[in-house]
Amino acid sequence: MSALAKPGLLSDIKQFGDVDVSACFSCGNCTAVCPLAQSDGTFPRRMIRYAQVGMKDALLSSKELWTCYHCGLCSDTCPTEADPGGFMAAARRYAIASYDRTRLARTMYTRPVLGTGVAILLALFFALFMYASHGPQSAASLALFRFIPEGLIHRAGVVVMVIVALAGLAGIATMALGISRRERSRRQAGDGAARGGLWRALWVAIGVESLGQRRYRADCATVQEERPWYRRRWLIHAATMWGFLGLLLATVLDYGLALLGVKATGSPVAIWYPTRLLGTVAGIALIYGVTMFIVDRLRHDGQAARRSETSDWTLLVLLWITGVTGFLVEIALYLPQAPAWGYWVFLLHVSVAMELVLLAPFMKFAHAVYRPVALYFLARTDQTARGGE
Ligand code: SF4
Ligand code: SF4
Known part of the structure; x- marks a missing residue:
């Protein structure tokens, strides 16, 4: 190094x-x-x-x-x-x-006007791209999901996922290599940091710390105790993360069911149908978490919300639009006839959701991956990671 x-x-x-x-x-x-x-x-x-x-x-x-x-x-x-x-x-x-080698993340962070322009243009691009192949609008509720061809959404989704995976993996590799080199030179210098078990470290990093929010919940409790339980930052953070992951999982499962011929995407199912239920609960969690983050930032409530960067707002707005439009689409689907507004909300939902996923490695959202990687390395040292170096 x-x-x-x-x-x-x-x-x-x-x-x-x-x-x-x-x-x-x-x-x-x-x-x-x-x-x-x-x-x-x-x-x-x-x-x-x-x-x-x-x-x-x-x-x-x-x-x-x-x-x-x-x-x-x-x-x-x-x-x-x-x-x-x-x-x-x-x-x-x-x-x-x-x-990030593409420098898109730097643009999003350091050039707010250009970054916001990129976000708006990207949403417009997806919307026009989907709209160009739109189907007929009719009163039948299933027609809502036929407005944008299912195959087009899936193909575009796969392309977006591949781009995100490549960008994400490149960033993770850069980070992990840097940390590994440093750990190695410290070990060679006899500076503690013996390596612990791989599986235990994975469990601690992903299960205990990232999904369970152990340190955020317990160690940072002093600051959070001043707030009612439903406004504690760890809970808001967790609701947003669990909500997003749940929605992503519900979408992937829905896609899998369609591939297996179990049910067509968007076909009406009972509210307790597993993927529908997962999507609904995850959507509520996401909207709750993001709304609370927005309220905190508007009120400048707490150190983290005292100052907001444009990139913070971009992410929150994209998440909020994705969550709320998702619910509106669900409501439209259960109405006896597909409402005219449902088509446009559906188009907005698909466009913003794709943009959100595509921009994930270049915005604050990327910390959802980098943090567990760092926590993994921490958990592999004898110090079990509380910030000491
Ligand atoms: S370093 Fe971070 S976790 Fe520690 S007191 Fe400061 S803000 Fe809180
Ligand atoms: S070490 Fe530096 S940043 Fe930390 S409290 Fe002292 S002056 Fe402030």
């Missing part, structure tokens, strides 16, 4: 969030209050130091960068108002942009 310092790293990171940690004098207050810091006393200060001295490679290969949930305790108590929590969030955006 190159140990060359990158001049201007701090100002580059600043483009990803309005934070300035140049005033940090490493007093250690943030470490003392951070619920994720460990006894060696370097988290999150070490990340700040890397940025101050231009150690880009060290910063990008720090798995600890992804353990922070931006609770904001450290920012509240920083004597120089350096906003270490905000810095960690900006550094993660910087990392997502750095892992």
Whole structure:
């Protein structure tokens, strides 16, 4: 790994969030209050130091960068108002942009007008592309799903998935290689970090931490206790994540059932039909989580919501439109006759959902993959990962 310092790293990171940690004098207050810091006393200060001295490679290969949930305790108590929590969030955006070779992520983060334009144009492209092959509008409720040919949606969906998988895997490989190299050189230098079991690490990273939100729920509890249970950030975060994953799973299963000839996509089924039920519950969770995130940001409620980047809004708006239009389509499907508005809502839903998935590796959403990867590496060390490095 190159140990060359990158001049201007701090100002580059600043483009990803309005934070300035140049005033940090490493007093250690943030470490003392951070619920994720460990006894060696370097988290999150070490990340700040890397940025101050231009150690880009060290910063990008720090798995600890992804353990922070931006609770904001450290920012509240920083004597120089350096906003270490905000810095960690900006550094993660910087990392997502750095892992992405296409530079689309950098554009989405650092050029808000252009990024918003890309998002709008992409939605328009999908809408026009689908509309060009649209079928007839009739009163029959099944006609709603025939408006955009099923085969076209599936083929476009497969292309989108392939692009996302390639972009996502390239980013993960860059990140994982960086962390692996660093871990290896630390082991060679005799700096702790013996490797634990692979399966246990996978279970901890994916099951316990990512799906179960253990640390967000338990370790960051002090900050969350001030809120009623239904507004706690871990729950809002989890509802959004579970909702999105549930909807993705319901879509894939629906596609699988159509391929197997069990049922055609969009054919009317009872509300308790497994894929329908999964989609409905996941949709409610997604809309709840995203709406709460939006409310928090509008109210500037909590450190993480005090300042919003345009990219934060882009993601939230796309998620919200996807969730709400999905429900409207479901309502239209159960009406005795397909309503005229149902066709346009269906077109909007499909277009925005495809755009959302396509842009996932280039927006904040990418952390849903990078965080588990980092947590996996953390779980494989003896320290079992609480931020110490
Ligand atoms: S509390 Fe502020 S000044 Fe002190 S180490 Fe943390 S970021 Fe730096
Ligand atoms: S989890 Fe992040 S935001 Fe919260 S105190 Fe620790 S470093 Fe700061």
